Amino acid sequence: MKIPVLEIFGPTIQGEGMVIGRKTMFVRTAGCDYSCSWCDSKFTWDGSEKDSIQMLEPAEIFDSLKEVGGNKFGHVTISGGNPGLLKQIDSLVDLLHQHQIEVALETQGSRWQNWFTKIDDLTLSPKPPSSGMKTNFTTLDYIIERLHKEQDGHFSLKVVIFDQEDLTYAEQIHERYPSVTLFLQVGNDNLEANENESLLSDLLEKYEKLIDRVMENKLLKDVRVLPQLHTYLWGNKRGV
Amino acid sequence: MKIPVLEIFGPTIQGEGMVIGRKTMFVRTAGCDYSCSWCDSKFTWDGSEKDSIQMLEPAEIFDSLKEVGGNKFGHVTISGGNPGLLKQIDSLVDLLHQHQIEVALETQGSRWQNWFTKIDDLTLSPKPPSSGMKTNFTTLDYIIERLHKEQDGHFSLKVVIFDQEDLTYAEQIHERYPSVTLFLQVGNDNLEANENESLLSDLLEKYEKLIDRVMENKLLKDVRVLPQLHTYLWGNKRGV
Numbered sequence: 240m241k242i243p244v245l246e247i248f249g250p251t252i253q254g255e256g257m258v259i260g261r262k263t264m265f266v267r268t269a270g271c272d273y274s275c276s277w278c279d280s281k282f283t284w285d286g287s288e289k290d291s292i293q294m295l296e297p298a299e300i301f302d303s304l305k306e307v308g309g310n311k312f313g314h315v316t317i318s319g320g321n322p323g324l325l326k327q328i329d330s331l332v333d334l335l336h337q338h339q340i341e342v343a344l345e346t347q348g349s350r351w352q353n354w355f356t357k358i359d360d361l362t363l364s365p366k367p368p369s370s371g372m373k374t375n376f377t378t379l380d381y382i383i384e385r386l387h388k389e390q391d392g393h394f395s396l397k398v399v400i401f402d403q404e405d406l407t408y409a410e411q412i413h414e415r416y417p418s419v420t421l422f423l424q425v426g427n428d429n430l431e432a433n434e435n436e437s438l439l440s441d442l443l444e445k446y447e448k449l450i451d452r453v454m455e456n457k458l459l460k461d462v463r464v465l466p467q468l469h470t471y472l473w474g475n476k477r478g479v
Numbered sequence: 480m481k482i483p484v485l486e487i488f489g490p491t492i493q494g495e496g497m498v499i500g501r502k503t504m505f506v507r508t509a510g511c512d513y514s515c516s517w518c519d520s521k522f523t524w525d526g527s528e529k530d531s532i533q534m535l536e537p538a539e540i541f542d543s544l545k546e547v548g549g550n551k552f553g554h555v556t557i558s559g560g561n562p563g564l565l566k567q568i569d570s571l572v573d574l575l576h577q578h579q580i581e582v583a584l585e586t587q588g589s590r591w592q593n594w595f596t597k598i599d600d601l602t603l604s605p606k607p608p609s610s611g612m613k614t615n616f617t618t619l620d621y622i623i624e625r626l627h628k629e630q631d632g633h634f635s636l637k638v639v640i641f642d643q644e645d646l647t648y649a650e651q652i653h654e655r656y657p658s659v660t661l662f663l664q665v666g667n668d669n670l671e672a673n674e675n676e677s678l679l680s681d682l683l684e685k686y687e688k689l690i691d692r693v694m695e696n697k698l699l700k701d702v703r704v705l706p707q708l709h710t711y712l713w714g715n716k717r718g719v
């Protein structure tokens with residue numbers, strides 16, 4: 240069963256979330272059921288790169304990973320878009336595991352897949368109000384309940400924070416799922432910036448402000464506040 | 480049993496290692512059996528702040544944490560110096576656990592303590608050649624074997640990298656303990672810098688170089704490469 244793939248690159252570091260800093264390869268799938276206002280990978284779903292989508296079998300993806308990454312990796316991150324839409328990711332995960340390669344994946348949690356339980360590092364990133372999207376909590380509750388019972392690997396929650404409303408949303412998420420580690424990530428609304436130096440100081444300022452607010456917050460105790468390290472290093476550049 | 484304490488501060492984020500970004504309080508103990516050339520907390524052992532050391536009972540430390548951090552934290556990091564020298568940390572850990580507070584601790588791994596098995600996030604940071612120190616591998620082997628068997632929480636290895644020799648040392652560590660997650664941390668030898676902007680670009684350049692070298696390295700597969708986030712935010716300032 241073929242998978243729609245837009246990019247395969249690496250090894251590089253994972254710049255964000257639960258395995259931040261991890262040496263990994265990236266496989267980016269096409270297609271998303273959301274359309275977040277500040278999406279940093281609109282090209283995966285807005286049609287602009289439709290002609291670059293390759294329909295690949297898991298074995299072809301594996302070959303391509305080996306071609307690009309050689310013998311230098313033991314971890315693959317499947318990103319999107321929303322790879323959680325694709326039933327056929329299942330056999331890719333199995334194939335990678337057969338080769339002792341660990342798998343990370345991020346999805347907003349709008350749809351359940353049985354293969355979620357096999358992912359080594361699964362990030363659920365429900366979208367806060369600033370995205371313009373609405374969370375279906377019936378679905379998210381179901382996903383988290385099943386993961387609690389059945390998951391082999393690790394999973395965590397991640398919320399991107401742009402404003403005070405988003406922080407209130409994060410509080411609700413933390414209260415609803417208190418036993419799941421919650422990552423708060425600094426939002427980047429400066430996606431067009433080409434000049435890395437001003438982007439960097441802007442992002443650092445935002446990071447410090449977010450830290451200040453979270454440190455003062457009694458409801459947000461067991462949280463981790465992180466930036467996107469790749470934007471510090473490479474700005475908004477793709478494929479690094 | 481009293482504990483020699485130099486600083487209690489927070490909540491702030493943990494800027495490095497296995498729980499990077501975590502909201503935490505810090506308790507810094509005095510005293511170290513090493514004297515690393517690039518130690519960023521020499522004041523804990525070089526006598527310069529001898530007069531600031533307070534001998535505190537665990538209950539007094541807990542009161543002080545509450546006084547400073549109020550009801551805003553659920554995690555405490557014990558740092559040094561080398562807190563692994565102090566048998567009496569045991570009852571502090573128990574006291575924090577009684578209050579549902581998780582505990583992280585970092586030690587170079589030169590000495591075993593029975594309470595290591597109770598630490599929720601234990602970082603072993605053996606020192607590479609650039610430090611001028613020599614690792615006692617008999618001791619480190621013993622510690623890691625016991626942790627594998629008995630530890631309740633999580634533990635990881637962290638090596639600070641300044642040069643190529645340090646990277647070779649990290650390879651040896653990774654080969655010797657393949658199942659323990661290894662964090663590689665960018666070394667900061669610019670401890671006197673007061674001007675944060677030039678320090679930042681220097682640190683980012685070093686981070687990128689380290690990433691490049693690790694990405695090309697076949698022996699360093701399952702590793703995480705991280706900076707010290709607090710130096711990006713606050714330079715070499717203490718107590719933040």
Ligand code: SF4
Pocket residue numbers: 271272273274275277278279280281283319320321347366
């Ligand atoms: S869910 Fe992710 S990929 Fe989809 S629109 Fe939102 S940010 Fe973009």
Ligand code: SF4
Pocket residue numbers: 511512513514515517518519520521523559560561587606
């Ligand atoms: S072990 Fe840590 S505290 Fe001790 S001298 Fe080395 S860097 Fe400093």
